[in-house]
Amino acid sequence: MLGRTANDLFWLSRYIERAENIARLIEVGYRIVLLPREGEGFHQEWRSTLESGGCLNGYVARHGELETRNVIDYMLFDTSNPSSIASCLAGARRNGRAQRTALTREMWESLNSAWLEFSAIKPSSVTSNSLPELLDWVRSRSALYRGAMLNTILRNDTYYFSQVGTFIERADSTARILDVKYYHLLPSSEMVGSGKDNFQWQSILRSVSAHRSYRWVFKDSVRPLRIAEYLILHRQMPRSLRSCYDEMTDALQQLAILYGTRHPCHITAESTRDLLMDAEIQSIFQTGLHEFVQDLIARNNRLGHEISQAYHFTD
């Protein structure tokens, strides 16, 4: 496989995963600002939404003030924002077109029609009533692509690079949400136990689509320590860091078998997976939740770089 092909497939999966994550972030942010509350509340909420999506600085440079309408437009439609849903779908389709030969017909058609349908939407036509439906649509298109990929693709390097891209992006997204909202999970806030914090806990779970599964797994009311454990260490939760690293280690291991070579990226992925496997949530809180999450973001970035080096993505 060409290095360029591997690079494009890796990023194609990242874009699709990112579109879904951004849609979920907007959904959660919007849900919170709709609530009756006092003072600066909604500003704070949009700020952390933008920050979790990695586009706060870009937004401020473009719009300055935090305005609901502008935030939504920036995250959904603004092509100057490289992480907007419009940019993600266009990027995914561009990469898919460049690597048409690596994709099955089902994968290509789902990418192509998602892009065609999204391009046909006029930003001005999106109302607060139609927004949830649009965000649902984005998530369902992402699911359709993933499903087409999982059901139709050969289990060779095409599949492994796609998997690695999906889970490195997902790990990044989950880690960023924790990075931005970690303070709601600190023990001091549990002591407070106010309605507001309870709402923040729910929203953290929602932003990784885990508000229902949490109940099934823990059979307990929502507690911040458990939320952190669920998002970081829980093996069954498909968006947890642990789960992402299980998938990535797996795909990288398959690449090592297929190509007969291991690289530094294998060591980074495995040591991170081991860390997530062995860690206990109490000790993470003792040494510092925020530090732990930031270390993981850094590891994840390094892993991306090492993968790109190992498989000649750009040389």
Added chain:
Amino acid sequence: MAAAFDEMNGHGGGVRAPYRDVAEWLGVQRIETLKQKTAEAEALFRRSGITFAVYGSDDASERLIPFDILPRIISGSEWRRLETGIEQRVRALNAFMYDIYHRQEILKAGIIPEELVIGNKAFVPEMIGVDPPRGIYSHIIGIDMVRTGEDQFMVLEDNTRTPSGVSYMLENRETMLHLFPDLFSRNRVRPVEHYPDSLLQTLESVAPPNLDKEPVIALLTPGPFNSAYFEHSFLADQMGIELVEASDLVVLDGLLQMKTTLGLKRVDVLYRRVDDDYLDPLVFNANSMLGVPGIFDVYRAGRVTIVNAPGAGIADDKAIYTYIPAIIEFYTGRAPLLPNVETYSCRDPAQLKYVLERLPQLVVKEVHGSGGYGMLVGPSATSAEIETFRAKLIANPSNYIAQPTLSLSTCPTLDGTGVSPRHLDLRPFVLVGDQVRLVPGGLTRVALRKGSLVVNSSQGGGTKDTWVLQE
């Protein structure tokens, strides 16, 4: 002009044999049903991403070529004649190229004026003395044919560089099978779907000799912004070979190598869909940053096969075209089975004079032009357009050829309100390797505007599925 020969109705003497079943079927179709089927076809094409970029148009960087659902049908015996004629022609074209890049006997014999070949932009002096595997220069050739009567098939143009359109031939058939399975069960239409296999066999058969392994084959594309990109990726996919851009290739250790996830890997056969000018900046176009520096040296050393060979454009140059019948006679010792269209070469003063006197009746083309750009169709041109062309012809006569305006055959085609005749041509795709391979059919292009004779997709042309019936 008298009414054109119609593929279905001939000159009006009743339905021609190959169309009998389809004519009967068409007679009982409601126009709404046909429109509905057209819409379905369009949806299929759009979903599969089969698009075509049109140069010089802003809005439609990706546009669909219109598809007409009524097939163009060729009988088994008609096809057999075409097949023999085409095979004769492509063998002669390759023999011609071998000769002019070696001993140049055809020039010594005075059959073609030397300056027409040696002074031609499409002649590549660096190819002199190079021996491509099996002596083949043009492995993939599109022959543009027109028909003016029951037995009058003529070659309008040869495409010996990088002919395109074969993906439409394949996708048109897939679409028709999807839309009208019943028609295929009643008509014995010969399949075309093995084209990618034939292409792969052809490419394998011209790999450098003495390889001790299976040849590695790649398809070189200019990239997603090229008008034929869909076709490039389609063919690479169908053959299971890598689709590469120049930046994926590098010359190292005297070999052409591609940059893979495992490091560099040797490429043995390169099916290139880029022009000579963008092949090797060291040889062909020093101003271009595009291409693979050093690839021509690897080629000359016989360590990679470039398909079609550099310099293959000399055989489809419009100035050479007029000599093709002589070329066929010279190399095969036989008269051409498929005639050319009568052509006036404006570099000849007497012929120029003849052309200038009859501009409103003629079609004038640039010698190096293609794709329907820069041509004059006399009968449908305004007098201002004719005068502009007259000035161009006088200023630079050797840049032009002229042909009579042919009454191209027509075929029933859907228009906005019903079914009416539209002019068409035919481009069969020929493969030349260890043997000559020709899938039955080709790409039928149809001028969708009433009365128009220009079938190019960049000029409002569409396509049809082409059926060759089992004998």
